[in-house]
Amino acid sequence: MNWSAIAFDWNQIRALLATIEEGSFSGAARALGQTQPTLSRQIAALESDLGVTLFERNRRATVPTGAALELVEHVRSMGEAAQRISLTASGQSSAIEGRVTVTATNIMASYYLPPIIKHIRETAPGIRLEIIASNELQDLQKREADIAIRHARPEQPDLIARLVGETTGHLYAHPDYLDRVGRPTCIEDINRLDFIGFEQNERVIEHLNAIGLNLTADNFRISCGSSTVHHALAMQGLGVTPMTRDWIEQHSELEELWPALPPIPVQTWLVTHRELNTSRRIRLVFDAIADGLDQQRRETRNRVTAI
Template sequence: MEWKRSAFDWNQARAFLVTAEEGSLSAAARALGLTQPTLSRQVAGLEEALGVVLFERTSRALLLTQSGVELLAHFRMMGDAASSISLAATGQSEAVTGHVLISATNLMATYFLPPVLKNLRTTAPDLQIEIIASNELSDLRRREADIAIRHSRPKDETLFAKRLRDTRAHLFASKEYLDEVGRPKSLADLETLTFVGFDQPEQRLGLMASRDVNLTTANFNFSTSSATLTLELVRQGFGIGILPIEIGTAYPELENPTSAFEPISIETWLVAHRELKTNLRIRVVFDVLAEGIG
């Protein structure tokens, strides 16, 4: 296989890398902000330049060929190198202006961030702040976000993490719901009631069992990955949910159905790439978030 240096096209390489990671042309096109025909032409151009077929196109899926599998690791290293160059260049900026991308869970973004962002607006009014409100972790190394607020410590040693104040989550239900079904007198009584929330209930049953509440998936008539929707379902009497204590106690229509349930500890971490920590605008946002949330 021979690939002349003059033939190298990073756009083609990136098109292949993102398509392989996303698993489809349509998903990769969305991730890169391209049209699907444009992305398809870039992948085809790379295949022509390399003289190999990278994907096996079927009616149901886009599968990597053996050549594609062998080359993917090399292209991932190229992607990481490109990200490092971008990070290093961004880290040289000393102006408190420009764009900063923050990722946080939808509950954190909705209920905890706005008061902090008011202070940030006063501190650095020329910044443009974009917020990703999602429970999916953003890849900071690939610049999916500049700063992330997470509920677990990152394992990647290239990331800078600061632990903020911890909080606790408890059971909450609407008074209307508890008036209807009766207030539980013991943890065992919870097992007859309806719960809402939990992205995948079957993965959370062990957590409840560790607190002597033995539930099954039948207890969850309404499930969602959205914590803000969970809150609204609980408020409207669909059942019991687990909410941060600061959130649950903020609504007078909610109450803790039983004090016997052991609260769940929640860590909060502020995370950024180490090189980005040397960037003034990133550092300003990081410090304001650390002070406001911590």
């Protein structure tokens, strides 16, 4: 097939890449923030321009044809180059205005970020902030976010990170729940309790068993990806949930399950792309979040010390 004779529409190429990566028109439309009819029209127009069928359509799946797979190898590098151009252009921006996207966990976005965002709005009103409150990791290299607040240090060489907090995770439950089932006095007692799990319980089980427990999937009768919902469910006496000690001390009546259980180290990292770090607006937001979290940590430590 002679691709060099085709004048590509970049929107059509993005639609092709997204459909192959997501496995369906509906998934690709969600990933690109489009409606499914719009994306379908872009794919149909690309098929018409090329004179080939790119996807076999049926009720159960959207299957790329050989022509689509041949084409995608050529255009994937175009997409990666476009991302690098966008990152470089954003990184060289000198104006303290424009959009900055920050992704953080539900609890971080709900309880820690609001006063920091208020400060940013007061000092840099030209910045438009978009907060993605999710426990899912956003891909900074694909510009899904400009700044991420994570509990694990990133390994990608193109990302830079600053350690902005260290605390410990523990198991908590509502006193009513513990009154009902009995407070544990040994590991075996804990292994019989109900736990509130996350979307990927296998990883949770792995971490908790690493500190001496012997949990299985049967312990997790309720699961949710939101830490704020976890807390709300635990407050109803529905089971045990892992939470960080610093958050529990400020916001909860939950009781630590068994103080003799080893703590789980929890770090908080502020992350951005190396090239975006030269943008004045992203640098301002990055530094404001780092300073704000540090101030909150010091204030919490002083309150605990005073008590």
